[in-house]
Amino acid sequence: MRRTLSAVLTGLVILTGAVACSSNGSSSNSGSGPSSSAPAPEVNPAGDIPDNQVYVDWSPADGGYRVKVPEGWARQASGAATVFSDKFNSVRIERSPAAQAPTVDSVRSADLPAVERSGTNVTVGKVSTVSRQGGSAVLATYQADSAADGVTGKSVRQDVERYVFWQKGEQVVLTLSGAVGADNVDPWRTVTDSFRWSQ
Helix, strand or coil, X not given: CHHHHHHHHXXXXXXXXXXXXXXXXXXXXXXXXXXXXXXXXXXCCCCCCCCCCCEEEXXXXXXXXXXXEECCCEXXXXXXXXXXXXXXXEEXXXXXXXXXXXXXXXXXXXXXXXXXXXXXXXXXXXXXXXXXXXXXXXXXEEEEECCCCCCCXXXXXXXXXXXXXXXXXXXXXXXEEEECCCXXXXXXXXXXXXXXXXX
């Protein structure tokens, strides 16, 4: 009798353990882990200018024109040009004398060969006349390799838009660049639409 009772108790212990293990296994699969319906985090390509970027008016010390540039970007002189940059994004502004207004042909035959000589691995795209709120400009698009980062030594492929504005014997070249694949259409439009000659 004692053996029978012992065997029954042993069976109950084994059965209880099996049920507990089965219960724990099923509960761990029933929703305590991450849900497959959770939205994936947004991933922006490197070089995207944030949608909430603030822009501020800038003009050279001697006046002549004004343009909006991204607030907080580093500013430095590069020869006769002023460059605003953040990582691999940049806005380069340069004014120079020009007896005649630029045309698609003059930009293609004179300006772009100079760009190819000074740039790295330049691939020329389309050249066209475009309208902006401050007037018309000749736009040349191309791709080029960026200068190597001073810290990492890394270089990236960039999309470049080069706008030439002209008025009364003077031109301003506004060059915007950013990593290939970055969605900077709206920020670049904000900058180029803001260009105004001073009266």
